[in-house]
Amino acid sequence: MKKLMLGNEAAARGLYEAGVSLVSSYPGTPSTEITEELAKYDDLYSEWAPNEKVAMEVAFGASLAGRRSFCGMKHVGLNVAADPLFTMSYTGVNGGLVIAVADDAGMHSSQNEQDSRHYAMASKVPMLEPSDSSEAYEFAKLAFELSERFDTPVFLKMCTRIAHAQSVVDIGERRLPEARPYEKDAAKYVMMPGNAIRRHPVVEERTRALEAWAETAAINRVDPGTDASVGVITASTSYQYVKEVCGDRYPVLKLGMAWPMPAGKIRDFAASVKKVVVVEELDPFIEDFCRELGIEVAGKDVFPLEGEFSQNIVAARLGESVPAGVKLDEVVPGRPPVMCPGCPHRGLFYTLVRNKCTVMGDIGCYTLGATAPLFALDTTLCMGASIGAQHGFRKAGAPGERLVSVIGDSTFMHSGMTGLANVAYNQSNSTVIILDNSITGMTGHQQNPTTGLNIKGDPAGKIDLEALCRAMGIERVRVVDPYDLAACDAVLKEELAADAPSVIISRRPCALLKTVKAKPPVKIDADKCRGCKSCMRIGCPAISIKDGKARIDSTLCVGCGVCTQLCKYDAFTE
Amino acid sequence: MTKNMMIVGVGGQGSLLASKLLGHLLLGQGYDVKVSEVHGMSQRGGSVVTYVRWGERVYSPIVDKGEADFIVSFELLEAARYLEYLRPDGQIVTSTQQIDPMPVVTGAAAYPEALAEKMKALGAKVDAFDALTLAEQAGSSKAANIVLMGRLSHYFDFDESVWMEALEACIAPRFLEMNKKAFALGRNA
Numbered sequence: 157m158k159k160l161m162l163g164n165e166a167a168a169r170g171l172y173e174a175g176v177s178l179v180s181s182y183p184g185t186p187s188t189e190i191t192e193e194l195a196k197y198d199d200l201y202s203e204w205a206p207n208e209k210v211a212m213e214v215a216f217g218a219s220l221a222g223r224r225s226f227c228g229m230k231h232v233g234l235n236v237a238a239d240p241l242f243t244m245s246y247t248g249v250n251g252g253l254v255i256a257v258a259d260d261a262g263m264h265s266s267q268n269e270q271d272s273r274h275y276a277m278a279s280k281v282p283m284l285e286p287s288d289s290s291e292a293y294e295f296a297k298l299a300f301e302l303s304e305r306f307d308t309p310v311f312l313k314m315c316t317r318i319a320h321a322q323s324v325v326d327i328g329e330r331r332l333p334e335a336r337p338y339e340k341d342a343a344k345y346v347m348m349p350g351n352a353i354r355r356h357p358v359v360e361e362r363t364r365a366l367e368a369w370a371e372t373a374a375i376n377r378v379d380p381g382t383d384a385s386v387g388v389i390t391a392s393t394s395y396q397y398v399k400e401v402c403g404d405r406y407p408v409l410k411l412g413m414a415w416p417m418p419a420g421k422i423r424d425f426a427a428s429v430k431k432v433v434v435v436e437e438l439d440p441f442i443e444d445f446c447r448e449l450g451i452e453v454a455g456k457d458v459f460p461l462e463g464e465f466s467q468n469i470v471a472a473r474l475g476e477s478v479p480a481g482v483k484l485d486e487v488v489p490g491r492p493p494v495m496c497p498g499c500p501h502r503g504l505f506y507t508l509v510r511n512k513c514t515v516m517g518d519i520g521c522y523t524l525g526a527t528a529p530l531f532a533l534d535t536t537l538c539m540g541a542s543i544g545a546q547h548g549f550r551k552a553g554a555p556g557e558r559l560v561s562v563i564g565d566s567t568f569m570h571s572g573m574t575g576l577a578n579v580a581y582n583q584s585n586s587t588v589i590i591l592d593n594s595i596t597g598m599t600g601h602q603q604n605p606t607t608g609l610n611i612k613g614d615p616a617g618k619i620d621l622e623a624l625c626r627a628m629g630i631e632r633v634r635v636v637d638p639y640d641l642a643a644c645d646a647v648l649k650e651e652l653a654a655d656a657p658s659v660i661i662s663r664r665p666c667a668l669l670k671t672v673k674a675k676p677p678v679k680i681d682a683d684k685c686r687g688c689k690s691c692m693r694i695g696c697p698a699i700s701i702k703d704g705k706a707r708i709d710s711t712l713c714v715g716c717g718v719c720t721q722l723c724k725y726d727a728f729t730e
Numbered sequence: 731m732t733k734n735m736m737i738v739g740v741g742g743q744g745s746l747l748a749s750k751l752l753g754h755l756l757l758g759q760g761y762d763v764k765v766s767e768v769h770g771m772s773q774r775g776g777s778v779v780t781y782v783r784w785g786e787r788v789y790s791p792i793v794d795k796g797e798a799d800f801i802v803s804f805e806l807l808e809a810a811r812y813l814e815y816l817r818p819d820g821q822i823v824t825s826t827q828q829i830d831p832m833p834v835v836t837g838a839a840a841y842p843e844a845l846a847e848k849m850k851a852l853g854a855k856v857d858a859f860d861a862l863t864l865a866e867q868a869g870s871s872k873a874a875n876i877v878l879m880g881r882l883s884h885y886f887d888f889d890e891s892v893w894m895e896a897l898e899a900c901i902a903p904r905f906l907e908m909n910k911k912a913f914a915l916g917r918n919a
Contacts, residue, residue: 160753321791322765400789468794479796481814489839491831493776
């Protein structure tokens with residue numbers, strides 16, 4: 157059956173048909189929908205894990221048990237899961253184990269542009285790299301075959317333009333392989349030095365076997381061309397741009413396997429053309445390999461290291477004509493993403509700004525607190541970093557009387573808890589604010605260990621944040637409603653002044669949740685409004701100034717009432 | 731020959747349903763189709779763009795500058811933002827709805843005046859109409875996406891029944907009648 161499918165949906169279908177039995181992931185754009193799609197099937201087990209490291213360990217356990225297992229994550233999630241990854245390369249698998257990692261060239265929704273292919277080489281775990289949805293589907297199935305045949309985890313490497321592009325897929329039926337029995341094999345699975353020393357040569361031998369396989373694999377293929385003055389080596393989405401620009405003119409070596417690469421096939425291809433051009437997004441990964449083989453290539457000397465490619469970028473570098481459009485002769489104001497109307501983070505951030513706080517930020521919707529007009533954040537690094545950063549800032553002896561961390565509920569469960577353990581253990585006077593909006597927001601509303609629901613929306617275990625923080629040794633745990641500005645201000649001032657570590661839980665569910673009912677829009681009495689713009693300081697998209705008076709867009713306003721607390725002239729009524 | 735469309739607007743306006751509808755329709759007409767979407771951070775009230783490409787064999791999932799045969803826009807400023815992507819003979823179909831972006835809300839920038847006229851003056855074919863009001867007439871401001879699809883259908887040779895079949899396939903039954911009304915209001919606007 158032919159269907160238009162997102163790359164992530166197609167990968168999920170391939171994994172499903174290949175008989176995946178267990179799925180454990182942490183959401184992260186652009187990887188999230190693989191797991192969301194798999195969660196729609198009832199003939200497999202799926203879950204959101206608290207972080208990628210746990211997810212990968214869960215998948216390892218299922219593999220050990222002889223079942224095909226999967227974990228998916230974004231590129232930076234693989235940093236978190238790197239610890240189990242490198243040693244799983246040594247243990248190998250029992251049931252097949254596939255890891256999807258989704259890069260985000262162009263940083264549509266990420267804090268960096270790292271190239272995950274380096275992880276394949278560094279951990280010696282093979283990586284397949286599809287270039288459209290159909291390949292995402294096929295390669296997902298192939299990944300399980302390779303995993304069991306070569307006794308290794310296998311990467312399925314996605315990127316934004318594969319994950320979030322729909323193309324045609326011809327899908328089939330699920331075939332559940334027979335579960336492999338678990339047999340105790342400490343020499344293979346207990347990775348202490350005496351055993352690991354014997355496993356390392358196995359890994360190297362496996363790599364040689366994979367290199368040999370890569371030479372004959374159909375996924376590393378040559379598309380013939382009519383003009384051998386140039387030969388292009390490419391992969392992933394770059395392949396699509398090359399074909400868009402060149403059609404069948406130049407021969408193209410398309411690599412479906414990012415690591416290990418087929419040295420012989422690359423040498424033969426290079427010998428068949430006059431000049432080799434490597435087209436790949438981000439780092440010169442294929443290019444460096446070609447140079448190691450002694451093949452002279454053009455690559456990052458002409459193509460950018462940064463950002464996504466496109467057909468025009470490729471055309472310009474290959475000396476082809478580039479279409480041009482016309483531009484307006486004036487500045488079109490930008491439209492950056494903003495916190496939504498009724499966002500519970502807004503009131504809390506306003507309180508922090510009013511108190512002139514230095515704010516250690518974290519990863520989530522609340523990173524948007526860094527934007528105009530609040531400009532509330534001082535730093536954002538990675539998941540959980542806000543707590544460690546505050547502790548370090550204070551312990552270095554810098555003044556900390558207005559220093560706080562902000563971290564979401566899901567991010568706190570992901571990797572904030574260990575930071576708080578450090579605060580409790582090494583006793584810094586930190587003020588940690590958990591922005592508990594009862595959901596994983598930015599990635600599109602996934603459940604997490606604090607929400608009380610599982611991936612399917614069914615009742616699940618629920619971690620009590622207050623009890624958790626107290627159990628970790630934080631005696632001062634306060635809960636505030638971020639819609640109540642006076643309460644936020646009072647609690648913040650008390651906790652900043654306290655001579656002890658403290659946690660403030662700012663609790664109010666995300667305004668976009670279906671379970672949250674919007675209140676009627678706020679009304680403005682134009683006679684009372686003096687146009688002082690106090691209400692504009694919270695950066696609510698529903699409020700604007702027209703003809704010197706505040707105006708509410710009633711299609712956007714959800715009646716949160718934060719703005720009504722700012723008006724000195726009682727112009728707002730709920 | 732591959733055809734290119736961009737659907738642009740503000741995060742949350744419903745471009746994903748519009749692209750789903752087009753993808754279904756074009757696939758049913760025997761074309762190879764690719765649709766590229768934006769998920770994640772930029773969806774939060776930011777400028778969003780969806781690419782739809784169709785033809786005998788489509789490679790790239792995105793539309794580049796100077797390539798778009800159609801730009802369908804939910805919002806006037808967004809049509810102007812992506813004008814550079816339009817082919818010289820391309821067609822803009824845009825709602826005249828205006829949503830102030832944050833720099834305008836805060837007073838750091840002004841919303842440009844007379845954008846449709848300015849785009850026309852640069853040689854662009856611009857079909858600007860009030861899709862939001864028609865959507866409200868149909869029963870919900872959320873149906874502006876389908877009003878725009880109705881208007882867009884003018885520029886295609888497909889029989890109206892082809893569009894109806896796509897609506898039936900892509901929209902939940904309880905919203906179907908309202909969306910059919912929205913489509914008709916757009917098509918006859």
